[in-house]
Amino acid sequence: MDFRELHDGDRPLVLPNAWDFASGAALVQAGFPAIGTTSLGVAAAAGKTDATxxxxxxxxxxxxxxxxxxxxxxxxxxxxxxxxxxDVAGLAAELASFGIAGINLEDGRPDGTLAPLGHQTSVLAAVKRAAPGLFLNARTDTFWLGDPDRDETLRRVRAYAEAGADGVFVPGIVDDADIRAVLEAAGVPLNVLYLPGRTEYPRLARLGVHRVSTGSLPFRRALHAAVTAALAVTGEGGDRPALGYGDVQRLVSGR
Structure with missing residues (x-):
């Protein structure tokens, strides 16, 4: 099935995020119809911090x-x-030449700010001109960085859709009213990040969300499983807490 068509089903597309070929192949074997990548997993596997x-x-x-x-x-x-x-458009075209179906492009910056709206829409438009066949998922970090800002979120998702984005991604959005507002404003498929206990899949399906990403969750749980398995050899491992996003960042940076 075409990647775009996967966003039009009766239930949201669950997009699990891989960090290497083996994890991607395992997710395909498990039956997922599409996969994404996790920037945290890719960075941490290379010994680097994410989002830099x-x-x-x-x-x-x-x-x-x-x-x-x-x-x-x-x-x-x-x-x-x-x-x-x-440069971003050239990268998109290169990925499309491999047969990649889509990209996720965010407006959050390493210093915790958002890219200026006009600049970001120019980048999105350039990407669509260079690689029109790619499904361009435009991420806005208005809920992810600092205090959630619904008004700015709506302004950005409208602008991103007008610039050619095929879908929008608002990680950190949780409340029903916020999700409904974005769905109405964007006019393109909405991607929500799965947050255990906060963005339950049945509720997102009822609201009409089109895609649910797992983000770094599988990678972080894989790290936890690896440590648990190694410690279990002696039977002295005990119950260790799962790793959060910040835990992995500190682990890689040595802090």
Missing amino acids: GDTREETIALARTLARLPVPVTVDIEGGFSDRAA
Whole structure:
């Protein structure tokens, strides 16, 4: 099935996020009709911190291998690894040439700010001109960075859709009223991040959400499972807490 069509089903598309070829292949074998990548997993596997724009080469290398899988693949390219629209558009075209079905492009910046709206819409438009066949999922971090801002979220999702985005992603959005408002404003498929105990799949389905991403959750739980399995050899491991996003960032940075 075409990747776009997967967003039009009776229930939201569950998009699990891989960090290497083996994790992607295992998710395909489990029956998922499409997979994405997790920037945290890709960065941490390379010994780097996430969201610093430092994993362009690793992202391209992974995309090239994941393109061998028999399902559509969408790639998280963070903020595009450049402030220049032409560079981001060139990257999108390169990924499309591998057979990648979509990309996730965010407006959050490493310093915790949002890219200026006009700049971000210019980047999105350039990407669509360079790779019109890619499903462009435009992420806004208006709920992810600092205090949630519904008005700014609605302004951005409208602008991103008008610039050519095929879908919008608002990680951190949880409340029914906020989700309904974004669905009405965007006019394109809405992607919500799965947060255990906060964004339950049945509720998102009832609200009309089109896509639910797992983000870094599978990667973080895989790390936890690996440590638990190793400690279980002696039977002295005990019950260790699961790793959060910040835990992995600190682990990689050595802090």
